[in-house]
Structures are given as C-alpha cells and as structure tokens.
Amino acid sequence: MTGVLEKHLPIIDGNGDYTISILEKLSGDKEEKEPDKKGLTVCIDAGHGGKDNGSDYKNRYEKDDTLALALAVQSYLQEKDVNVIMTRSDDTFLKLSERCDIANEAEADYYVSLHRNTGEGYGVETWVYSGANEETMGLAGNIQQGLAGVGVQRDRDVKKGTQKSSSKDYYVNSHSHMPSCIVEMGFMNNAKDNQLFDDNKEAYAAAIGDAIIATYKTYHGDGTGGNTEADTSIGDTTTGDTDTDGTSGSTEDSTATEDTKNVGEVITNQQIANVEALDGTCQNWGQGVNFDEENRPIGAVSYQEKYGDYQANFIGADEKKIYLTFDEGYEYGCTPQILDTLKEKGVKATFFVTEPYAKAQPELVQRMIDEGHEIGNHSVTHPSEGLPSQSLEQQKNEVMENHQYIKDNFGYDMHLFRFPAGKFSDRSLAVVNNCNYKSVFWSFAYKDYDVNNQPGESEALQKLKDRMHPGAIYLLHAESATNTAILGRFIDAAQAAGYEVVAFQ
Structure with a gap:
C-alpha cells in the first residue's frame, strides 16, 4: 500500500455496534453469513495486481509480494485438505467489489487479504471491521500472533477501522459476508522488513494457514476434509477494466469508488511509422453548429470516422x-x-x-x-x-x-x-x-x-x-x-x- 493504508483501500462509514446473524444486514452493518458446516473454505486475496502495482520501492512491487505469499498460503492450506478460493493466481487486476463477490459467492468462511505497507514505520499489523465480532477478532489475533512467532521487527497488533477513524472501514472488511482481515506484511521501504519477508515467506504462509485452521476449529470444529476442487482462481476472468464506478470503480469505491488505489492506466497503442511524412497542417477543432437526428454534431461524427485510427476521440x-x-x-x-x-x-x-x-x-x-x-x-x-x-x-x-x-x-x-x-x-x-x-x-x-x-x-x-x-x-x-x-x-x-x-x- 502507498502512504497510509486508507489511500489504498476505499473506506465507508461503519457503525460501532455489530451483531452477527444469518444473512442479516442492519443499517450499514457488515453482513455475515453463517457457515454451512461442510468443511473450511477460505478466500485468500493477493492485494493489487495487473495495472495496480500497489506500493513500489526500488523496482519491487507490492502486487508481486502479495501474490507470492498468497500462493504459498494456498499451497499450505491445500496440503491440510482445506478448500481454498483465490481472488487471483496471476498478475490480474480486480476491483475490490469483484474480490468481495468472489468470496461471497463461494460462501467462504474467512476472507484474508494480503498487503504490504509503506511509509514511516516497520513491522506487521492486521486490520478488521470496526464492529468486528469475536470470531473475526480471533482470526486476526491468531494470524498476528502466528506471524510474530515466526519473527517480525515489530508486532503492530490488530486494529479496527482505518488509520483515520476506528468507525470507518476498508472496503473489503465491510463488504465481505464473513470474518475478514487485511494483513499488512511489513513495510516495503524498510530493508529489514523486506529481508524478513523474503527469508520467512514459507514460514509466514504456514503461520497464516495454521491461524485460519485454528480459528475455524475453535468456532466450528474440524476445518479439514473439504473438497479441494475449489483451489482454482476465479479472478482470472476479469478484463481489468475499471468502471470509475469503480468505480471503480473505482475505482472500486464511492469516493474512489470500488477500485483499489486510483493509479491511472497504462495503454499500448499500435505505433505509427513515418510521422514526419504526415500532414502537419494545423486544424482548429470546434464542434460546429450542424447536428444529426440524434442531436450529435455532424462535424464530431465525421472527424471521429476520419481520425479514429489515431486513437482520437471527438465523440x-x-x-x-x-x-x-x-x-x-x-x-x-x-x-x-x-x-x-x-x-x-x-x-x-x-x-x-x-x-x-x-x-x-x-x-x-x-x-x-x-x-x-x-x-x-x-x-x-x-x-x-x-x-x-x-x-x-x-x-x-x-x-x-x-x-x-x-x-x-x-x-x-x-x-x-x-x-x-x-x-x-x-x-x-x-x-x-x-x-x-x-x-x-x-x-x-x-x-x-x-x-x-x-x-x-x-x-x-x-x-x-x-x-x-x-x-x-x-x-x-x-x-x-x-x-x-x-x-x-x-x-x-x-x-x-x-x-x-x-x-x-
């Protein structure tokens, strides 16, 4: 994540009170669904991806670190016969709404979103919903404790809400229908945190996996024995388009709509050869005063047809x-x-x-x-x-x-x-x-x-x-x-x- 966390993950107003119920939603409270007891299913979310690099430091990108760790967690959990849903398993862009939809549609028991921090600080921290219930706090606490046991520079603890407000929430924590948390795996601009991440990736993955299983056993009994056919990534079907919805939408949120951090877009055009040979006569664009039956300026329609191959847009x-x-x-x-x-x-x-x-x-x-x-x-x-x-x-x-x-x-x-x-x-x-x-x-x-x-x-x-x-x-x-x-x-x-x-x- 870049800067402070809330610049990366959209936030919405959250209520301080939280009551867990089956498919219950109370005036903005997080909606959670009771698990169906068919074995543990967990959604592992590798933060960022595709056009969204996340934080970067000296050619190191957050999206790569989160994917590497997510794949390691997936592998570890599958060895324990746990159903694993991945939001992405390659360098794919997903809006936050799409990530939550994947977890919700799979009726996952837990949603764990992996990120890395940047800014003034060091160490590992975990973020939960402002009105987190006991199981959510147990999940986050077990993960945080497990990571600290492997070795971190600083245990920054479990935190509710966002950096700016304990009554506001990051998008994925408020829109997932199950206990969820965002795990910040050290600061990318801190050399020691990077060294620990690289040296302990597999151990960190095991600690996260063990914490997930332990939490499920505490609240639901044995978490193994599920159908591992769900280990494929659902996120690969996305095109990566935003809906500045997005909203992306994001933008993915309603202030930065539903997207992760708004980082713009990189496009690659077909290159035009022999530019010097093209007509250099200056034209002064104006839409004109003549319109077609749909009230569209005829000049704009004509120029769109004429210059569209130059990636020019007049209408x-x-x-x-x-x-x-x-x-x-x-x-x-x-x-x-x-x-x-x-x-x-x-x-x-x-x-x-x-x-x-x-x-x-x-x-x-x-x-x-x-x-x-x-x-x-x-x-x-x-x-x-x-x-x-x-x-x-x-x-x-x-x-x-x-x-x-x-x-x-x-x-x-x-x-x-x-x-x-x-x-x-x-x-x-x-x-x-x-x-x-x-x-x-x-x-x-x-x-x-x-x-x-x-x-x-x-x-x-x-x-x-x-x-x-x-x-x-x-x-x-x-x-x-x-x-x-x-x-x-x-x-x-x-x-x-x-x-x-x-x-x-």
Missing part, C-alpha cells in the same frame, strides 16, 4: 452517456466546489491538467485522484499556437514531461491527452498516439473560459441541456464560476433525461 459511442471533462490550467477557487458537487452526485469526471497547474495545486490533483476521477494530460506549456507549431521533439516533450511529473509526484499514469486550444494536425495526432495516449477532444463546448465575462447561469444551463446527445464529450473549464454553480443542476437534468454522466474511459 463517444452512440449510447446515452455524457462524458464530463474539465480543463485545468489556472485555479480560481472553483475546483474544490466542483469536486464537492461531483462527490455529492456520485459522478466521476476527467480533469485535464497542465504541469504548472499540478505543481501549483498538488492538493487538488491528489484529491481528484483520491476521489476516483480520471486525470488527463493537458501539456506542459499549453502553447497558444497549438502543438503543430512545435517540432516533433517538442510535441513529444509536451506530452511526456507532464506525464512523468504526474507519475513521479502522484504515482498516477495518465493516458488521455487534450490538445491545447483544440489545435492539432495529422502529425501531432500521431505523436500523441506514439506516446501511448488517446486524444480526447469534445462534442460540446461553449465560451466559459473568460473569468471576467462569465455567461449567466440560466443561459449556460440551457445551452448544456439543449446540446445533450449520445456519446457527448462535454468540455467545461474549471475556472468558470458559472459552470461551478450550475454543475449539480446539469447533472440532475442529464440523468433525468436518461443519460449516465461519467468520466471519459
């Missing part, structure tokens, strides 16, 4: 979605309120940031990431004459220097690019494509960027409503006080008209 698919995007070059105090509104409405958006903006407003950029929004690349210098006015090397630098700054300072991989001023050429589209980016233009924009000459709220809201169309990509400038004021009303109107308002994916 989305012909479905009732509105892609909400904001350009961020300067901060006039509106972005916090925009983020508040998006959070209130449960909507994700894409924010295209310049490098100077990210340097000047790191807290806002971090908030965008933490709350599950998509961060897009809006260049380094935002050249007023557009990228086509620059050399090929300069154009590449406009993309990649900002990319690297965001990666280095926020741990986030951008893959969406918005051309400054909408000025592009065939050649510049190819440059961006070859940087492994998708270009995102727009199918709706209006004059909202002049902070000293803002349109009236009623007029602006009506424009936004009148131009709704399937696959619409809305460009709004975040410095606009008018946009800030009407955003919630527009989202309500769009949803009432049957549109889903989402970040561009």
Whole structure:
C-alpha cells in the first residue's frame, strides 16, 4: 500500500455496534453469513495486481509480494485438505467489489487479504471491521500472533477501522459476508522488513494457514476434509477494466469508488511509422453548429470516422452517456466546489491538467485522484499556437514531461491527452498516439473560459441541456464560476433525461 493504508483501500462509514446473524444486514452493518458446516473454505486475496502495482520501492512491487505469499498460503492450506478460493493466481487486476463477490459467492468462511505497507514505520499489523465480532477478532489475533512467532521487527497488533477513524472501514472488511482481515506484511521501504519477508515467506504462509485452521476449529470444529476442487482462481476472468464506478470503480469505491488505489492506466497503442511524412497542417477543432437526428454534431461524427485510427476521440459511442471533462490550467477557487458537487452526485469526471497547474495545486490533483476521477494530460506549456507549431521533439516533450511529473509526484499514469486550444494536425495526432495516449477532444463546448465575462447561469444551463446527445464529450473549464454553480443542476437534468454522466474511459 502507498502512504497510509486508507489511500489504498476505499473506506465507508461503519457503525460501532455489530451483531452477527444469518444473512442479516442492519443499517450499514457488515453482513455475515453463517457457515454451512461442510468443511473450511477460505478466500485468500493477493492485494493489487495487473495495472495496480500497489506500493513500489526500488523496482519491487507490492502486487508481486502479495501474490507470492498468497500462493504459498494456498499451497499450505491445500496440503491440510482445506478448500481454498483465490481472488487471483496471476498478475490480474480486480476491483475490490469483484474480490468481495468472489468470496461471497463461494460462501467462504474467512476472507484474508494480503498487503504490504509503506511509509514511516516497520513491522506487521492486521486490520478488521470496526464492529468486528469475536470470531473475526480471533482470526486476526491468531494470524498476528502466528506471524510474530515466526519473527517480525515489530508486532503492530490488530486494529479496527482505518488509520483515520476506528468507525470507518476498508472496503473489503465491510463488504465481505464473513470474518475478514487485511494483513499488512511489513513495510516495503524498510530493508529489514523486506529481508524478513523474503527469508520467512514459507514460514509466514504456514503461520497464516495454521491461524485460519485454528480459528475455524475453535468456532466450528474440524476445518479439514473439504473438497479441494475449489483451489482454482476465479479472478482470472476479469478484463481489468475499471468502471470509475469503480468505480471503480473505482475505482472500486464511492469516493474512489470500488477500485483499489486510483493509479491511472497504462495503454499500448499500435505505433505509427513515418510521422514526419504526415500532414502537419494545423486544424482548429470546434464542434460546429450542424447536428444529426440524434442531436450529435455532424462535424464530431465525421472527424471521429476520419481520425479514429489515431486513437482520437471527438465523440463517444452512440449510447446515452455524457462524458464530463474539465480543463485545468489556472485555479480560481472553483475546483474544490466542483469536486464537492461531483462527490455529492456520485459522478466521476476527467480533469485535464497542465504541469504548472499540478505543481501549483498538488492538493487538488491528489484529491481528484483520491476521489476516483480520471486525470488527463493537458501539456506542459499549453502553447497558444497549438502543438503543430512545435517540432516533433517538442510535441513529444509536451506530452511526456507532464506525464512523468504526474507519475513521479502522484504515482498516477495518465493516458488521455487534450490538445491545447483544440489545435492539432495529422502529425501531432500521431505523436500523441506514439506516446501511448488517446486524444480526447469534445462534442460540446461553449465560451466559459473568460473569468471576467462569465455567461449567466440560466443561459449556460440551457445551452448544456439543449446540446445533450449520445456519446457527448462535454468540455467545461474549471475556472468558470458559472459552470461551478450550475454543475449539480446539469447533472440532475442529464440523468433525468436518461443519460449516465461519467468520466471519459
């Protein structure tokens, strides 16, 4: 995990009181299901995976360590004739909701999620639900005691809730229907913890396995003798897509929706050869004033067909979605309120940031990431004459220097690019494509960027409503006080008209 734990695992409000019951759910309390006494079934969750590396330190990735340990635990438990469900058995990305679904659908008796820590500290700790019952505390305590018996730098004990609040919970602890815990196997940026992890991996796996079996025997009798056919990974069927739902969704959560830590996405485009030979004539994009029978700008539809092979997006698919995007070059105090509104409405958006903006407003950029929004690349210098006015090397630098700054300072991989001023050429589209980016233009924009000459709220809201169309990509400038004021009303109107308002994916 990166930083403190709650930056990695989404949290939801939890209640302090907890009552265990069969398939009972009391106003937000964790729902648990009574085991069916057919033998012990445990779900082992290797944290992170795929595009989500988790914490990293000197080319060491959390996702690799958690998978190695999870496989060792699986092997040990199977030797004891325990049913083992794996959320993943290879380098696969899963949303937190998918991980919980795997455990819940398998009706596992226990859910154990393996992670590693990072930050100021050392040693091993285990996290449980804020209202953990006796069996959950027994499971976590047995695991913690077993690991300490093998040898750890520091026994950091069993903890309830999250780092910030004992009344809030990490997603997997609140959405799994069985006793669960998150085991933090030392700090990745601590050399001694890493050495202990490497030297004692098999012993740690055995300690975790023994703790699981011992807990089950205490509360349910003999935990062996089950059907070991359940040892295959269910998680391999996922595509790794997020639903910035996700929510991923995640994003996987409702603030960073249902995903693990929002780390962006790395894509690989088919490279375009002989870029220099392409047309370098600058074009000024605008959606135009002519529309088809679905209210889609004819120019956007035409350009999508013409430039789609460059991974350029002028309009989305012909479905009732509105892609909400904001350009961020300067901060006039509106972005916090925009983020508040998006959070209130449960909507994700894409924010295209310049490098100077990210340097000047790191807290806002971090908030965008933490709350599950998509961060897009809006260049380094935002050249007023557009990228086509620059050399090929300069154009590449406009993309990649900002990319690297965001990666280095926020741990986030951008893959969406918005051309400054909408000025592009065939050649510049190819440059961006070859940087492994998708270009995102727009199918709706209006004059909202002049902070000293803002349109009236009623007029602006009506424009936004009148131009709704399937696959619409809305460009709004975040410095606009008018946009800030009407955003919630527009989202309500769009949803009432049957549109889903989402970040561009």
